Amino acid sequence: MTTPPSSSSPPLRSSAEQLGRDPGRPGAGLTAYVLGLADDALVSAQRMGWWISRAPQLEEDVALANIGLDQLGQARTLLAYAGEIEGDGRSEDDLAYLRDEREFRNVWLVERAQTDFGVAMARLLVFSAWQRELYGALASSTDATLAGVAGKAVKEVAYHLDHASHWVVRLGDGTEESHARMQAALDAEWPFVPELFEPVDAALVAEGVAVDPVALRPAVLARIEAVVAEATLAVPQVAPAVGGGRRGLHTEEMGYLLAEMQHLARSHPGATW
Amino acid sequence: MASVYGNDFGARAETSSDEPQSFLDLLAGEGRVEPRDEMPDAYRRTLVRQIAQHAHSEIIGMQPEGNWISRAPSLRRKAILMAKVQDEAGHGLYLYAAAETLGVDRADLLDQLHDGRQKYSSIFNYPTLTWADVGAIGWLVDGAAIVNQVPLCRCSYGPYARAMVRVCKEESFHQRQGFEILHTLSHGTPAQRAMAQDAVDRYWWPSLMMFGPPDDDSPNSAQSMAWGIKRFSNDDLRQRFVDMTVPQAEALGLTLPDPEIRWNEERGHYDFGEVDFTELFEVIKGHGPCNAQRMSHRVRAHEDGAWAREAASAYAQKQAQKQAEKQLVRTEGAA
Ligand SMILES: [Fe+2]
Numbered sequence: 080m081t082t083p084p085s086s087s088s089p090p091l092r093s094s095a096e097q098l099g100r101d102p103g104r105p106g107a108g109l110t111a112y113v114l115g116l117a118d119d120a121l122v123s124a125q126r127m128g129w130w131i132s133r134a135p136q137l138e139e140d141v142a143l144a145n146i147g148l149d150q151l152g153q154a155r156t157l158l159a160y161a162g163e164i165e166g167d168g169r170s171e172d173d174l175a176y177l178r179d180e181r182e183f184r185n186v187w188l189v190e191r192a193q194t195d196f197g198v199a200m201a202r203l204l205v206f207s208a209w210q211r212e213l214y215g216a217l218a219s220s221t222d223a224t225l226a227g228v229a230g231k232a233v234k235e236v237a238y239h240l241d242h243a244s245h246w247v248v249r250l251g252d253g254t255e256e257s258h259a260r261m262q263a264a265l266d267a268e269w270p271f272v273p274e275l276f277e278p279v280d281a282a283l284v285a286e287g288v289a290v291d292p293v294a295l296r297p298a299v300l301a302r303i304e305a306v307v308a309e310a311t312l313a314v315p316q317v318a319p320a321v322g323g324g325r326r327g328l329h330t331e332e333m334g335y336l337l338a339e340m341q342h343l344a345r346s347h348p349g350a351t352w
Numbered sequence: 353m354a355s356v357y358g359n360d361f362g363a364r365a366e367t368s369s370d371e372p373q374s375f376l377d378l379l380a381g382e383g384r385v386e387p388r389d390e391m392p393d394a395y396r397r398t399l400v401r402q403i404a405q406h407a408h409s410e411i412i413g414m415q416p417e418g419n420w421i422s423r424a425p426s427l428r429r430k431a432i433l434m435a436k437v438q439d440e441a442g443h444g445l446y447l448y449a450a451a452e453t454l455g456v457d458r459a460d461l462l463d464q465l466h467d468g469r470q471k472y473s474s475i476f477n478y479p480t481l482t483w484a485d486v487g488a489i490g491w492l493v494d495g496a497a498i499v500n501q502v503p504l505c506r507c508s509y510g511p512y513a514r515a516m517v518r519v520c521k522e523e524s525f526h527q528r529q530g531f532e533i534l535h536t537l538s539h540g541t542p543a544q545r546a547m548a549q550d551a552v553d554r555y556w557w558p559s560l561m562m563f564g565p566p567d568d569d570s571p572n573s574a575q576s577m578a579w580g581i582k583r584f585s586n587d588d589l590r591q592r593f594v595d596m597t598v599p600q601a602e603a604l605g606l607t608l609p610d611p612e613i614r615w616n617e618e619r620g621h622y623d624f625g626e627v628d629f630t631e632l633f634e635v636i637k638g639h640g641p642c643n644a645q646r647m648s649h650r651v652r653a654h655e656d657g658a659w660a661r662e663a664a665s666a667y668a669q670k671q672a673q674k675q676a677e678k679q680l681v682r683t684e685g686a687a
């Protein structure tokens with residue numbers, strides 16, 4: 080699905096318009112959808128990168144780098160595609176480095192800082208279980224590009240899910256201390272699960288382009304709950320967080336993440352690297 | 353100490369008087385010593401220390417470049433950098449595994465790193481202040497590491513030599529990436545060009561120090577050479593690095609911060625200025641810009657991860673026990 084490029088240079092936009100880059104434009108819905116998936120992967124990769132040189136053991140430095148690299152790869156392909164659909168000539172780097180916080184569409188699950196290995200694994204379990212179902216379904220999207228990206232990514236996230244599951248089970252069913260810490264980590268991440276299942280553009284779902292997140296819920300939860308049970312942990316009973324990432328509403332931590340990620344690129348406008 | 357990541361550790365020399373004939377025959381025939389072969393204790397200890405310090409250098413070396421993963425200026429550069437730092441972790445893994453063939457274990461070697469009994473290459477005690485430093489490290493530091501390590505691919509100890517073959521392949525990829533970063537910067541905006549020159553100015557002399565003290569001051573080398581661990585002297589390797597790097601600097605359009613560099617037709621080598629080793633010795637003593645930071649980063653990661661490592665081994669033990677119980681039930685059922 081493509082959009083004709085805009086004929087004139089865009090006028091100054093209000094911040095509401097910026098969120099959707101002219102929501103009325105043809106293709107704006109698809110651009111927003113693809114950006115959501117891209118930003119989830121990008122922001123998750125950004126957080127994953129922190130672990131390289133900080134993991135509990137050397138094998139884990141390697142594994143987390145691998146996972147981060149997979150996510151970054153997914154983000155790059157999706158961002159490039161979003162730029163293409165949008166038709167304003169924005170590259171993957173323009174979209175990653177030159178958008179402001181309110182234009183990012185990732186869920187809250189991936190954006191918060193984390194320095195606890197249990198939290199990192201709880202989050203990866205949830206995120207990869209969700210991505211596993213999402214990409215599995217998206218592989219048969221009527222949009223050939225999305226189907227292609229998803230077909231490749233589904234194998235990567237299956238490995239991520241496997242990796243996270245192994246750790247959650249080992250930590251949950253390890254020592255008394257690790258059991259308590261893993262349960263606390265799961266409790267901390269659980270409020271951010273429901274946002275993953277917020278509905279997306281119904282027209283895109285009807286066309287078979289997008290996957291309806293609501294429909295993914297049972298399978299995703301079943302995957303997570305099986306791991307939680309094997310880990311001798313309890314599925315948390317906590318109220319959901321407010322969320323709003325898909326509408327460009329983020330936690331305060333997002334601004335710092337972007338400040339760090341974008342600072343150098345923005346300090347040298349027009350430079351190539 | 354023989355050539356490692358850098359040669360700058362200044363460890364004491366070991367010598368050996370009692371060497372088994374089979375060991376001497378292997379060395380004489382340029383054969384490889386394998387873990388089960390007889391070898392003198394001093395040879396074993398020297399190798400353990402050298403391989404461990406090399407492994408430590410790989411993992412501490414993750415920090416200065418890891419420092420820029422979150423800020424890499426394009427997604428392509430971010431991916432390349434993540435992969436590079438990941439490679440260094442992999443190098444650490446190969447090397448700790450090679451050390452373990454000599455009868456030590458990784459956990460113990462890490463303890464020795466953490467409490468300062470073993471060292472790592474001093475080059476990683478310099479800070480990465482700008483993005484160009486990532487380029488300079490790839491080009492100069494990985495470049496110097498290659499010059500040090502290529503001869504180690506022929507080291508007399510088999511597992512170390514084989515680990516080095518894998519490591520060297522990846523290091524040359526790193527070196528090319530570093531060169532490419534600097535090339536892009538030096539052909540970019542004036543600010544980018546200045547950034548590149550500044551990084552080279554700061555990393556040039558420390559890179560030369562990676563080859564260790566001058567040969568006159570390096571009495572340890574003879575034994576390592578006799579053992580087939582070290583193949584070339586510190587000064588020979590340093591010269592080889594300078595000869596390789598000067599033309600590359602010209603290709604980059606960057607200036608090496610040494611006015612004495614010039615081609616010497618007679619020697620067939622580049623002349624270069626005298627390295628001021630007083631700085632190196634200060635850094636080795638712990639007074640470099642980042643010694644304390646590198647160590648506290650490493651120790652914190654290790655301590656913060658202890659609960660997860662303990663959980664993994666407790667879980668493995670439980671699983672083994674369950675397996676054994678099942679086995680017992682099956683055997684009893686069959687009886
Ligand atoms: Fe390395």
Ligand SMILES: [Fe+2]
Pocket residue numbers: 440494522523526
């Ligand atoms: Fe390297």
